[in-house]
Amino acid sequence: MVDDSESTAAQSLMNLKRSEGELLDTFQHHLANRPFGYQDLYLMGIARRALAQAKAFRSCIEDLNWLVAAALLRLQLDTVLRLYALYWVSDPEEFAGRVFAGEQVNRLKAADGQQMSDRYLIDKVKDRNAWVDAVYKNTSGVIHFSNRHMxxxxxxxxxxxxxxEGFIGATDPKQEIEDFAETIEAFFHCTAIIGVATADLFKRFNAIHRRIRPSPAAASTHTAGAG
Structure with a gap:
């Protein structure tokens, strides 16, 4: 008989893999053979980060490496918060352009005049996703060295x-995948939120005139750096 928690963990991993594919499909649908602006670049950066973290997360789960898996969950939640910032600024294109130029999201202001700190973004997101506050608090301790690591x-x-007894090692052989069931489910929900919000924002962007576009110099610099 399969343990319920093991079944939940396995199902959440399958859901995560599916949500990654759906995110890629969204970009193929909305960005195929057309010009794009800073808002699109913002979403591309969000997706690039989200998918890279998702792949690393699944690898950590396979390795039974909870410490790094939990840190990746915190980073995926951070990606959710930064994505949702686009909903709360007065001019998403200008905002995305400023982030592209190097300004930090948490130093920019929302349409209501409030600075978009982590706390501000969490309070806004948790109106519809109450669980994000607990996930943020429970995983923040694994980003910087803390008593969690001790x-x-x-x-x-x-x-x-x-x-x-002391234990030093990258993984804990006494753990099993079902021990990570809640962590996996939370990571899946973060990734699914990114997919749904991205699709919604693309639809909104398509109806808005893009006033700011990347300069040819910026594009050529990126191409040279990528080589």
Whole structure:
């Protein structure tokens, strides 16, 4: 008999893989053989990051590497927050152009005049996705070195005596995939949100005149750097 948590973990991994394909399909549908502006470049950067993190996340799950998988979940949530910023600025094209030029999202202001800090973005997103606040708090401790990493280096060997043993290694062989069920499900939901919001934003962008476009110099610089 298959354990429910194992079934949930496996199903969430399949859902994640499917959502990655759907995100690629969205770009093939909306960006095929047409000019694009800074808003499109913003979404392309979002997708590039989201898909790279998703592939790395699935690799970590296969390796039973929870510490890095949790850090990637935090980064995927960060991608969600930055994507949703496009909904709350007065001029998405100008905003995307400023980010392209090197300005940080958290130093720019929304249409309501508020600075778009992580807290501002989380409070806006959690109106419809209440779980993002808990995920943000629970995974922030794995981005920078913290007590989470110290706790991960020990194992309780005797509950009665409180004896522990040290553990150093990239993975924990005593863990199983079902131990990551909640982490996998949260990562899938983040990736699915990115896909749905991206498709919606593309439809909105198609109805808006793109006033700012990348300069030929910027494009040639990117091409040279890519080589």
């Amino acid at each position: 706790h991960a280096a020990i194992r309780l060997t005797n509950e009665e005596t409180g004896d522990v």
